[in-house]
Amino acid sequence: MNKRVEKALNDQIKKEASSSQYYLSMASWAESNGLNGTAKFMYTHSDEERFHMLKLFKFVNERGGRAEVPKLEKPPHEFKSLNNVFESLLEHEIGVTVSINNVVDICLQEKDYTTHNFMQWYVSEQLEEEALARTILDKLNLIGTNAGGMYMFDRDMENSLIHVNNENLDTQ
């Protein structure tokens, strides 16, 4: 595997692993603040990010590279509010999108069209994740500080819109 592409993919493995830790921290905050629906959403989202990490991990090894288990920073532990949680999530996902686009760009520069093709799954996934975070933030902004609305919001998150796709680790 092209060394520059291998390095970019290993950097992305670290980002996906960090995302998983970050959402786990958000789950913990929500659960300890009585927001069980939001906590469930975040646990699921954390699993989804681990799946993103594993999919890259397997791809690197299958293509003759060497996937590395990254050292991770401790994610933020405190959040000011539910809005703050989802604003942080959206901001984080926008950063991940930039990073995915950077991997795609390196693939083109190195003429690695197989990895470029593989990365298109991540490009679509980022579109979905950003759209979902924006929809949730719009809902929260409509609710404002209304306690009843907040209760309903958390209950809706229980049957959340996110779907974990971790049944298939195929890298093809």
Ligand code: OFO
């Ligand atoms: Fe892996 O999509 Fe979010 O970070």
